[in-house]
Amino acid sequence: MNTLILVLVILALATLSYVVGTRRSTGLVDNKPKDLHSLPGYYGLYVAMWCGVPALALLALWTAFEPTIVKHMVLASLPAQALLDPAGGPLSDQRISLMMTDIANTASGNISSGASQSYISEAAVYQRSLTDTGYWLMAAVAVALGLGLASLAYRRISPKLRARNDVESGVKYFMIACSTVAILTTIGIILSLLFESYRFFTQVPVTDFLFGLSWSPQTAMRADQVGSSGAFGAIPLFVGTGLIATIALVVAVPIGLLSAIYMSEYAAPKFRAFAKPALEILAGIPTVVYGFFAALTVAPAIRGFGETIGLDVSSESALAAGLVMGIMIIPFVSSLSDDVITAVPQAMREGSYGLGATKSETIRKVVFPAALPGIVGGILLAASRAIGETMIVVMAAGLAANLTANPFAAVTTVTVQIVTLLVGDQEFDSPKTLAAFALGLVLFFITLLLNVIALRVVRKYREQYD
Amino acid sequence: MTDQHQPFEGTAGQPRIADRSVKVSATNANVYYGEKHAIKDVGLDIVAQEVTAFIGPSGCGKSTFLRCLNRMNDTIDICRVTGDIRLDEEDIYDRKIDVVELRARVGMVFQKPNPFPKSIYENIAYGPRIHGTATGKAELDEIVQSSLVRAGLWEEVKDRLDSPGTGLSGGQQQRLCIARAIAVSPEVILMDEPCSALDPIATAKIEELIDELRTNFTIVIVTHSMQQAARVSQRTAFFHLGRLIECGDTETIFTNPQHNLTQGYITGRFG
Ligand SMILES: Nc1ncnc2c1ncn2[C@@H]1O[C@H](COP(=O)(O)OP(=O)(O)O)[C@@H](O)[C@H]1O
Ligand SMILES: [Mg+2]
Numbered sequence: 001m002n003t004l005i006l007v008l009v010i011l012a013l014a015t016l017s018y019v020v021g022t023r024r025s026t027g028l029v030d031n032k033p034k035d036l037h038s039l040p041g042y043y044g045l046y047v048a049m050w051c052g053v054p055a056l057a058l059l060a061l062w063t064a065f066e067p068t069i070v071k072h073m074v075l076a077s078l079p080a081q082a083l084l085d086p087a088g089g090p091l092s093d094q095r096i097s098l099m100m101t102d103i104a105n106t107a108s109g110n111i112s113s114g115a116s117q118s119y120i121s122e123a124a125v126y127q128r129s130l131t132d133t134g135y136w137l138m139a140a141v142a143v144a145l146g147l148g149l150a151s152l153a154y155r156r157i158s159p160k161l162r163a164r165n166d167v168e169s170g171v172k173y174f175m176i177a178c179s180t181v182a183i184l185t186t187i188g189i190i191l192s193l194l195f196e197s198y199r200f201f202t203q204v205p206v207t208d209f210l211f212g213l214s215w216s217p218q219t220a221m222r223a224d225q226v227g228s229s230g231a232f233g234a235i236p237l238f239v240g241t242g243l244i245a246t247i248a249l250v251v252a253v254p255i256g257l258l259s260a261i262y263m264s265e266y267a268a269p270k271f272r273a274f275a276k277p278a279l280e281i282l283a284g285i286p287t288v289v290y291g292f293f294a295a296l297t298v299a300p301a302i303r304g305f306g307e308t309i310g311l312d313v314s315s316e317s318a319l320a321a322g323l324v325m326g327i328m329i330i331p332f333v334s335s336l337s338d339d340v341i342t343a344v345p346q347a348m349r350e351g352s353y354g355l356g357a358t359k360s361e362t363i364r365k366v367v368f369p370a371a372l373p374g375i376v377g378g379i380l381l382a383a384s385r386a387i388g389e390t391m392i393v394v395m396a397a398g399l400a401a402n403l404t405a406n407p408f409a410a411v412t413t414v415t416v417q418i419v420t421l422l423v424g425d426q427e428f429d430s431p432k433t434l435a436a437f438a439l440g441l442v443l444f445f446i447t448l449l450l451n452v453i454a455l456r457v458v459r460k461y462r463e464q465y466d
Numbered sequence: 467m468t469d470q471h472q473p474f475e476g477t478a479g480q481p482r483i484a485d486r487s488v489k490v491s492a493t494n495a496n497v498y499y500g501e502k503h504a505i506k507d508v509g510l511d512i513v514a515q516e517v518t519a520f521i522g523p524s525g526c527g528k529s530t531f532l533r534c535l536n537r538m539n540d541t542i543d544i545c546r547v548t549g550d551i552r553l554d555e556e557d558i559y560d561r562k563i564d565v566v567e568l569r570a571r572v573g574m575v576f577q578k579p580n581p582f583p584k585s586i587y588e589n590i591a592y593g594p595r596i597h598g599t600a601t602g603k604a605e606l607d608e609i610v611q612s613s614l615v616r617a618g619l620w621e622e623v624k625d626r627l628d629s630p631g632t633g634l635s636g637g638q639q640q641r642l643c644i645a646r647a648i649a650v651s652p653e654v655i656l657m658d659e660p661c662s663a664l665d666p667i668a669t670a671k672i673e674e675l676i677d678e679l680r681t682n683f684t685i686v687i688v689t690h691s692m693q694q695a696a697r698v699s700q701r702t703a704f705f706h707l708g709r710l711i712e713c714g715d716t717e718t719i720f721t722n723p724q725h726n727l728t729q730g731y732i733t734g735r736f737g
Contacts, residue, residue: 347578347580350576351576351646352582353538354536356568356570357566361596
């Protein structure tokens with residue numbers, strides 16, 4: 001059966017409650033809404049809230065916990081011999097979870113490998129019945145809960161009832177619930193990063209990872225396989241990331257900043273109205289488009305140019321990726337700088353003009369310093385964007401983990417390595433896979449740090465003029 | 467209606483003042499903000515080494531006219547000025563005029579104190595540095611100190627010249643702005659309601675300061691307070707709806723106004 005139908009039923013009931021509640025409130029005062037504490041609609045919402053919210057909350061809880069509970073009950077119902085392996089020892093966790101998948105597949109009518117075993121099909125039947133009764137029971141309870149609470153709320157309606165305040169706090173709790181979900185998700189992600197990284201660091205020492213100079217994550221899958229045991233020194237990756245981000249900033253900061261100054265101080269309003277959104281479109285181009293632009297147009301061009309002046313440029317180079325990434329982050333610099341420059345009070349400029357300063361003196365000596373913290377904030381945000389960017393570097397910078405500061409060489413970055421570590425079939429607990437989490441963790445801390453600094457700097461700047 | 471036409475004829479021409487030297491003079495000045503005609507045919511003389519006060523109900527164009535005198539209106543795109551405005555007989559709207567140099571000669575203090583977000587020292591040194599007035603650090607120090615002394619701020623800030631100008635109190639900030647203006651040795655100082663954001667004590671200090679500065683500078687002050695105009699100025703100009711209604715010695719304006727609009731305004735019948 002479908003939970004969606006149940007949701008619709010509850011919503012319909014809530015709508016009905018709204019109508020009934022509104023009617024009742026106006027009925028109580030002979031259609032003179034002035035005598036009510038709140039507008040009639042609030043009484044409707046009040047009843048609808050009591051009808052819908054607890055029932056939906058129950059439904060959500062049930063959806064979240066039902067599978068686990070059913071699984072445990074099914075597991076408990078299995079005969080003891082099903083939980084023993086051929087050698088007579090207890091089954092490993094992996095085998096048990098495989099078996100549970102078989103049962104679930106059989107229960108939902110799919111062909112499965114284990115259907116031959118009789119206890120599997122019995123368990124499947126049991127699981128089905130559990131799920132079905134559970135569902136109907138839950139549906140009945142949810143509807144009864146909704147109706148019951150709605151009728152209680154309905155009875156409480158009186159001209160003195162502060163329905164508006166109650167609805168208001170209901171809305172508040174809803175907001176709190178939403179933000180809690182967001183926060184919990186973030187915490188969950190961080191915890192999983194921490195946990196998996198910890199597992200990685202039990203296999204590879206932290207110092208090897210943070211300070212090692214060689215990165216080649218190929219570990220042998222079988223004992224007799226030719227191949228290294230893997231080297232997990234992340235320095236080349238961070239150097240590569242830093243190199244590309246630096247090239248990107250060298251491109252983006254002057255162009256972004258100067259265009260921001262031009263747009264906010266010199267350009268006619270008409271030009272600005274056209275140019276600012278046009279620049280911001282750059283930020284809207286999908287990064288994969290930048291990626292093949294970098295790989296197919298810029299990288300060969302750079303190589304060709306290098307050849308003409310006798311330089312040895314590899315076909316994938318840090319320079320190509322950095323240049324294109326720089327173009328991509330121009331709007332981060334220009335848009336934020338433009339905002340902060342425009343936010344410098346006109347009184348500052350007039351004060352400077354009034355002392356006989358020219359326009360460019362005013363910009364250099366008053367406007368720019370006043371806007372500097374905000375501009376730095378914008379640059380840091382752009383930097384953290386550049387560090388986290390993946391697509392362009394995957395396509396244009398290459399995979400070779402060279403430890404070099406030569407912009408014409410192929411380098412690789414943290415994000416690219418995370419991608420390559422996780423693409424394809426992986427053993428989930430090999431250090432190779434877990435290394436992705438460790439890289440992700442470090443990357444997360446770096447960008448977090450940059451963002452925190454950027455936001456603080458921007459906030460400090462805001463305080464100056466408020 | 468005839469009331470409004472009388473000043474138009476009276477001030478559009480050149481009611482010259484014979485016995486005192488005129489620093490700034492405007493003839494037939496008109497200012498437009500786009501379509502809006504904000505200043506209409508104003509003719510006015512500003513006497514050197516005196517304080518001239520502009521009074522009038524708000525929105526009548528006092529600030530607009532004041533900002534014509536150092537071409538600060540140039541910074542507003544839609545603003546257009548016509549007519550003849552002269553500083554020492556020289557047309558300041560002439561093509562040959564260097565606006566930047568003009569503004570160094572005609573300084574300005576604004577309604578809301580607007581120190582730069584720099585140190586007190588740097589605020590004062592800003593103008594001299596731009597104009598290359600000082601040849602060395604010692605001379606610059608000297609200019610900073612004397613400007614602060616003349617603005618009556620030295621004693622209060624001499625120990626913290628390196629702290630930010632924005633950290634001073636409102637009245638101190640305004641005196642800092644006056645010191646900043648003095649530091650470039652202008653000939654004329656324009657002040658647009660310099661005390662309107664200040665408390666009475668800070669106001670009294672600024673008024674005292676204006677009176678002292680008169681010996682060296684020509685001062686034009688916009689004020690919404692008639693008492694202030696009476697206290698600090700020698701001459702007063704009364705504006706109404708973009709026109710100059712009456713201009714004369716402050717004493718005459720306040721004791722024996724020629725025009726009934728002026729009379730109405732100074733006796734508080736409208737404003
Ligand atoms: N930047 C501007 N753009 C358009 N109109 C303006 C601008 N500044 C002032 N005005 C208009 O010009 C008139 C005179 O303004 P203002 O000189 O500020 O008056 P006052 O200083 O006497 O109060 C007002 O009607 C005002 O609305
Ligand atoms: Mg004004």
